[in-house]
Amino acid sequence: MATRKLLHKPKRNKIRAKLIAHRGGAGEELENTITAFTRASQKDVHMLELDCYLTRDNHVVVSHDAHLLALTGQDVYIHDVDYKDLPCLKPVLEVEFAKGQTCCGNSNDRNIPLLRDVFERCPRVPMNLDVGTDNDVLIDKVIEMVVEFKREDITILGNTDENMTRKLHAKAPELLLFFSEQSFYRLLKVFYLGVIPFVSFKESFLEIPLGSVLKDAGMENWIFTTFPRLYDAVVLNPLLVFHLHRRGIKVFMWVLNTEEQWEQCFACGADAVMTDYPSKLRDYAKEKKL
Incomplete structure (x- = not known):
């Protein structure tokens, strides 16, 4: 394939992830617990994925949901509760991206952890951190904790909301970002209009689902959920992936839990896969020599 000189300097970062434990591996341990994160980091996982919110008394905690009914059985929001009063997780949780599957974990750890504690327990493990609300x-x-723990080069920040991503970039332009939903659609637009070489990006990581994941999760875009193969063809265009790689932008796929999905993603040139089953993905990667 012929190459041309890039108009923008390629991005550089230290992250070399292929295996990412979604919520610490939500199919193997209770999601987003200290146990999940520490055990995942011992399984040759290259990165942890997590979300964070703020409690009423301004503690940053790790949870995928702001509303805790599904996770704890308590009809409360994290922002309405002091940290010490947060309810424990249910002993058994549904695995959101594995239909019909549940996880009961292998320990008694059912606490919603502080982000600080996760950083302390996994000090040099790269993390993909979704900052949950525009606060x-x-x-x-x-940002202060990322800097305090000297994690600037191994922590990716972002949110689906573009306003959030812009705030993060404005406050700390040196930090790594993933594409918001709006910037993702902008990326597709400029690529298919043929002007992507002239467009700069503040983000270094494109994190997207497969069409089958969108369909199973019942997400809003009816075109892509009705025609998942069309979606995959649009967002996993080999020329797009090639251009992103030349620009130093890595492509992560989420949340994939079957060998068929893993094979499809790595075959199209994706750099990494997020999964709820990091042990299985690790074994698959070893078998395929990825």
Whole structure:
């Protein structure tokens, strides 16, 4: 394939992930617990994926949901509760991206952890961190902790909301970002219009689902959920992936839990896969010599 000189300097970062434990491996341990994160980091996983929110007394905690009914059985929001009063997780949780599957974990750890504790327990493990809400206190505290723990080169920040991503970039332009939903659609637009070489990006990581994941999760875009193969053809265009790689932008796929999905993603040139089953993905990667 012929190459041309890039108009923008390629991005550089230290992250070399292929295996990412989604919520610490939600199919193997209770999601987003200290146990999940520490055990995943011992399984040759290259990165942890997690989300964070702010409690009423301004503690940054790790949870995928702001509303805790599904996770704890308590009809409360994290922002309405002090950290010490947060309820424990249910002993058994559904695995969101594995239909019909549940996880009961292998320990008694059912606590919603502090982000600080996760950083302390996994000090040099790369992390992909979704900052959950557009809250300046939350954003500032997350950035402060990333800097305090000297994680600037191994922590990716972002949110699906473009306003959040812009705030993160404005407050700490040196930190690594993933594409928001709006910037992802902008990326597709400029690529298919043929002007992508002239467009700069603040983000270094494109994190997207497969069409089959969108369909199974019942997500909003009816075109892509009705025609998942069309979606895959659009977003996994080999020329797009090639251009992103030349620009130093890595492509992560989420949340994939079957060998068929893993094979499809690595075959199209994706750099990494997020999964709820990191042990299985690790064994698959070893078998395929990835």
